[in-house]
Amino acid sequence: MQIIFYADGGAAEQWLTELHKALPLADVRVWQEGDSAPADYAVVWKPPAAMLQGRTGLKAIFNLGAGVDAILQLGGSLPAGVPVVRLDDAGMAVQMAEYVSYAVLRYFRRFDEFDAQARDHQWRFLKPRRKEEFSVGILGMGILGARIAEALLQFDFPVRGWSRSRKEIPGVHSHAGVDELDDFLAQSQVLVCVLPLTPGTTGILDRATLAKLPKGAYLVNVARGAHLVERDLVDLLDAGHLGGAMLDVFHDEPLPSDHPFWNQPRITITPHVAALTLRGDSVRQIAAKIKQIERGQPVAGLVDITKGY
Ligand code: NAP
Ligand code: GLV
Numbered sequence: 001m002q003i004i005f006y007a008d009g010g011a012a013e014q015w016l017t018e019l020h021k022a023l024p025l026a027d028v029r030v031w032q033e034g035d036s037a038p039a040d041y042a043v044v045w046k047p048p049a050a051m052l053q054g055r056t057g058l059k060a061i062f063n064l065g066a067g068v069d070a071i072l073q074l075g076g077s078l079p080a081g082v083p084v085v086r087l088d089d090a091g092m093a094v095q096m097a098e099y100v101s102y103a104v105l106r107y108f109r110r111f112d113e114f115d116a117q118a119r120d121h122q123w124r125f126l127k128p129r130r131k132e133e134f135s136v137g138i139l140g141m142g143i144l145g146a147r148i149a150e151a152l153l154q155f156d157f158p159v160r161g162w163s164r165s166r167k168e169i170p171g172v173h174s175h176a177g178v179d180e181l182d183d184f185l186a187q188s189q190v191l192v193c194v195l196p197l198t199p200g201t202t203g204i205l206d207r208a209t210l211a212k213l214p215k216g217a218y219l220v221n222v223a224r225g226a227h228l229v230e231r232d233l234v235d236l237l238d239a240g241h242l243g244g245a246m247l248d249v250f251h252d253e254p255l256p257s258d259h260p261f262w263n264q265p266r267i268t269i270t271p272h273v274a275a276l277t278l279r280g281d282s283v284r285q286i287a288a289k290i291k292q293i294e295r296g297q298p299v300a301g302l303v304d305i306t307k308g309y
Helices: 012-022 092-108 111-119 143-155 178-186 230-238 280-295
Strands: 002-007 025-032 041-045 060-063 136-139 158-161 174-177 190-193 217-221 243-245 267-269
Touching: 002 012, 012 025, 012 280, 060 280, 092 111, 092 143, 092 190, 092 217, 092 243, 136 143, 143 158, 158 178, 174 178, 230 243
Parallel strands: 002 025, 002 041, 041 060, 136 158, 136 190, 158 174, 190 217, 217 243, 243 267
Antiparallel strands: none
16 A cells, blocks of 8 residues: 655654554555555645646545645645545644633633733732633534533533534533524624635634624634635724734734734734644554445545535
8 A cells, every 4th residue: 555645844753653553555655746656545734736637547635734724725636536634633633622721711811911910919809700700612513622621611601502503512611604694693702713715614714703792702713714804803903802812823823923813912812733643643543544435434524615614
């Protein structure tokens, strides 16, 4: 079996070592420009179009992440009929739950303000926020959104979720489709975005959407930078409509050093680390799926190209 590998960002040698260990009979090679030799599988993160173009002989393309936007934007360069398989969880869901729980608790318990006070040696009581008025709304109730909801329910936060299809998750108020978006937004004191990036969700966090949140609401974006219209966020923070934001993803990554977000004290920035791809878990998952495909069995995590996720 031949496997071609490409990961934007490096560490190819470690990936190859792990893949060799998990699939000792496979011949795994790093794809290089000009390599058009046959392959059965591709394991990729942000691959160049030339790697996959015309490779209709592949049995599957494995994406080394949950989001497949970088693969799907290859459009016509993707070999027709070849299944694309995303990582499903592979250790990412608990990381997302940690990240979002931290963001929500920090804002809810006013730890950001206590930090600022402590820097000025100020001992000052701040009125606690009321949990019953502090609904957390999660945009995207897939693998990651559902795990975030589970974590927040442990702290007794009222949790709402928005997705295309209605969900039956105990304790979570489910909103489905565009018709129920406004009601969802009006009741979300914290808005968490964990949607896939598709034509239907690009720019969804714009002025019109964010203005529908209650005054003082907090935004957490752990999905993709292109979900957010960055200028609109700055305007709504400046106008006092939004209380703050914690952002992990940006239009341009790395975030340019002269970007206005760096100077906005109410924006907390992290460098796309909310849920990292864990090499061991990911290789185990991919190797198990390759074995399932070889046995003619179905695999989880198949991407629906028409939906974009
Ligand atoms: P997923 O399992 O595919 O779930 C996607 C969810 O979004 C589903 O609930 C889906 O609704 C909903 N959705 C999609 N399009 C929608 C629309 N137009 N309107 C309403 N709901 C819509 O994805 P996941 O594994 O949870 O991952 C989500 C995203 O997180 C990834 O695509 C990636 O961009 C991002 N991510 C970021 C990091 C990071 O470190 N920052 C790490 C991993 C992933 P249905 O359930 O009804 O289909
Ligand atoms: C990371 O951003 C991912 O999509 O897994």
